[in-house]
Amino acid sequence: MCGMDHVDKILTQWQRERPDLDVAPMGTLGRVKRLHQCLMRRMDQTWAVYGLNDSSFDVLATLRREGAPYALSPSDLMASTMVTSGTMTHRLQQLEKAGLIERVKNPADGRGFLISLSEKGLALIDEAVAAHVATQAELVSGLSDEQRVQLDELLKQFLAGLEST
Amino acid sequence: MCGMDHVDKILTQWQRERPDLDVAPMGTLGRVKRLHQCLMRRMDQTWAVYGLNDSSFDVLATLRREGAPYALSPSDLMASTMVTSGTMTHRLQQLEKAGLIERVKNPADGRGFLISLSEKGLALIDEAVAAHVATQAELVSGLSDEQRVQLDELLKQFLAGLEST
DNA sequence: TTTGAATACCTTGATATCAAGGTATCTGGT
């Protein structure tokens, strides 16, 4: 428990240079950032096997877990994935070009569309998500089940405090 | 403790659609991702006050906490910030254009440079980092000190397991 | 000394993202 990791070294530097600042929160947030970066890099490798990346996987998975008939509007997808409309437009263009989704005009609302998984998209995401889950299991294997649950609860409370504001 | 957050809803959907998969790790990693997104957005607002963003703050802060004479090579900066050489080249171009850093040829190695904080850059980062620390204190205020320390330890162990590989 | 491998950094080309603004469509009040 005495090992200095990368973040600890940063905090030590700040303490020397700016002893007026309380940098304890910086340690926590720094580790969240670094952890996110590491995790994304590993998961990217799995997605790449299926010709996907974070973005495309995100959209296909959102449609897939919705259940049959695997269809949502672009607005629904924007809300679920927390990206802007321009970003979603771009993601959908790529996925449509790849034949993984289909888009039809929403018969009930002339302004909108419905995006649905193609047969090919459904097959792909079903395979990819299984591999993804396996990768994730490996990534958390450094923690005991008990620790993972404890981490879950802390993250959940942290998020609750942030998202309420 | 019974509230379903966004991530819980996603897990519930997957359990219905793919009961064959163990999605517990997905919950943890999903929260890390979402937390990172929320935190970055808030911190960006503080950086913007000083005309900075994640990238530029990262470089200036790395130089600042190094201590006088606030100088590192691009390679050192790449290692500290975990970005590729192309990214660092771009960041340094922007910062140089803004007059926040200065670059001189390394007299000891004709291949390399030394990047140092300009007077303006030093003054700016000293102000910005104080504001940044205040923002971070606010961001973690949803957790008790005890919880924050507990989270720290879990994150540290998680990272240790990942970065060793 | 010479030369091949390693290193330091930059360039290029492709993606992903956002903010701001545009157009078409819907909705509710008059």
Add this chain to the structure above:
DNA sequence: ACCAGATACCTTGATATCAAGGTATTCAAA
């Protein structure tokens, strides 16, 4: 029926990022 405001989505322009490859310099072994 009409119109104003809300909504759904796309477009534009600017940034940030990476992977792959290029050039100049250093280092180390023969």
